[in-house]
Amino acid sequence: ASVPFVIAASRYPVRELNEKPQPSMLRHLTSKIKSTGPVTVAEYMREVLTNPVTGYYVKNNMLGPEGDFITSPEISQIFGELVGVWILSEWMGAGQPKQLQLVELGPGKGSLASDVLRVFGQLRSVLGGASVSLHLVEVSPALSRLQAQNLTGDSSQEADAEDEPVYRSGETAAGLPVSWYRRLDDVPTGFSIFVAHEFFDALPIHKFQRTEKGWREVMVDIDPDKEDQLRFVVAPSPTLSSSTLVQADESRSHVEVCAEGGVIVQQLARRIAEDGGAALIADYGHDGTKTDTFRGFKGHQLHDVLSSPGSADLTADVDFSFLRRMAESDVACLGPVTQRTFLKNMGIDSRMQVLLRNCSDPSTRKQLISSYDMLTNPSKMGERFHFFSLLHHSRLAKPKKVEGLTLEKRSPAPLPVAGFTKLKFS
Template sequence: MRMFLKLNSLRKPSVHVKAPGVLALRWRLQRCCFCSSPQNESSNISVLRHLTSKIKATGPISVAEYMKEVLANPVSGYYVRNDMLGADGDFITSPEISQIFGELLGIWCVSEWMAAGKPKHFQLVEFGPGRGSLVTDILRVFSQLGALLQSTNLSVHLVEVSPRLSQVQAQNLTGEDSQSARDENEPAYRRGTTATGLPVSWYRRIEDVPVGFSLYLAHEFFDALPIHKFQRTERGWREVMVDIDPDMADRLRFVLIPAPTLASSTLIQADEQRTHVEVCPEGGVIIQKLTNRIAEYGGAALIADYGHDGTKTDTFRGFRGHKLHDPLEAPGTADLTADVDFSYLRRMAGTGVACLGPITQRHFLHNMGISIRLQDSPLCISPGSAAELPQRLYSAAPAPGLRYAHQPEEDGRALQIPRPAEPPAPLLSSGRHKVGEEAPSTTSGGWIQRTGTLAGEELRSTLREGVIGQA
């Protein structure tokens, strides 16, 4: 399911200071899929050859290392080489179902900015912005609320590792008005300007984004970060790793390492009750960095992903052509993903901010006024009618996950994974969702109350008048 958590600063807000006192770090869970682009067979062979060479030299590799090589290798990585979004890709997401999704997040951003005391400097930061659809819809809201934001120094900052997608984003956001940095050591590797004059910058890491009051958005970003997998055994926790199948040299398999690893000794909580656990240390590091920035400079973070609150076990899987795909088959030709453990992210956030939520995307959209928005501007909805759109935004049909065929034993043998079953037909006809899964969650009761009181009638009247999001 999709969930949303909110982090607030422990300081009280003040509308008289530049650095706001109300700090929020929010996150949602979501996951859905639907598309697949034609795959390059030679690229697949190259990735597999690289992985098998690495394993032969060093032994089995962790699932985290496998994901890094397959998804983010600078030469052959899936996210580096492929256009994975859209009808010809491997998945699509909520902003492409309708522009209304992004417009409502735009209202959320303005509400947070107002609740923080309307600081003069306002950075909108998105992680993994896809084709730029979400930020485009948000900026449309900002443009139509120009009277509120006219005295604000607003800028857009995109964290994107894919050169190919950054070019698509630049074209959609800035047209021809962008250029790559001349010096590869510059923090921003691309800069441009929107048609309304807003500066847009691209970065590879959060560390390169300038500090200051910021609203951070991560929509279906954390689910693709590398995870470690662990299995409880009679002799304690052992790590699941990736090895070469001894019977088929061109295939990979999961194995259970008989001895403890550094990861299995340090990443599992002492009170863990599950028998199988997935941990994403990189996600925890990013959360800590966001928390530190928000605590010091002000802002909020909304993190949307499919996930759970520390209850699920084996969720690692692949998606190719909008269908479930064995994550070890044809590496480099499919998206790899695992449900986000929000209980882990909350622990990583620490006590410097307050975590609220999670709640479902359905509740978030409802409380953000999607019904009012549909009544005011039904003509912008495509495909389908206004009556059908909420359900397409709320959820998609659940898909079966990959599961181990048997309980692994501590003998180093392969963990057998069955061929994935065909997922049910998705309810979503478009949008950045991976096919066959429920739509994201996105808000907390605490934030909804602040929206009603602090954002005030300025935003509510704008929605009633139908100003937002005219196509």
């Protein structure tokens, strides 16, 4: 006889639905669970967010004031401008290679990419004759159309075949080529700066709970008393994930592990090690200290993660200590540092002073001050978001001493890494 699943402790109570569920996604999930048994939280997230027919990201435009959440690039263009300066700084620190691929994972509305490209246009003399191209990794057809409109106007075209690696392509008004991909693997090799802003927090997580019998995986099951509702349960025996993903020296009683995030950060690390470049990851996160961070957002409010699946965004804080373990054998890792620290190190205060000096409209000045507060205030986004970077090992290498050369002729010291080091601005 099969061992029954145990209802999770009070941390995971049976969920009550406060609103009418979306029939299609709930029906799909309950059918799957009836056929194969309880599903992992990772499989639940994957289905709810990216199911090709009814997934939240596939069929919704969820960004902005009218959506379910708003991101830093939507709050102020200063955010994207400073990220653009960081990208140029790392390109210069790498020796100004002739090719620069800007690759963004989960580009939202395209606002961040648009702000970065505007900085590139303003600093065209710095880029010189470098060949610049934009590559967007996006699974949502709805969002890719919105990105194309914002970045290329009416110039983008969809691929003829569905299995083409580049499923959409176009050009910006300045003639810069833009390509869309469903997978990071499909992005061409070459020197690349990767940006992932609020990307890793939406990747599926496995949840594990320490029990008297060892680590057990938290699963999603149907409530036997109410078949139109879901609940959390704890697996009665070890799963492959609980046996392989939890660290042997783990001291927490509850752990979330994003295996897919680990795979992606390893891909980024290998590409940087082989082709040069860097990656900047900005997200909700912690450095291996938090436990239960799985939550939903709908209409800018917290939403029950098991209620009305497919109608709300699901997210979990990024464990940067896990990303570091996955990447550090191939690349150097910096951070995490808080968003407040990163932006201030990048010179947001100096930029704000310039904007306020040149602004005479009271309402615009008020908006600038409000957006600055939202981005940097510790009680708002300032300390909830963190920045983490992957760099080629040579980027931080100490100068080589060559026998017979004077001090002035030795290899120059590497440039400091902007954002993670406080820079002086005149």
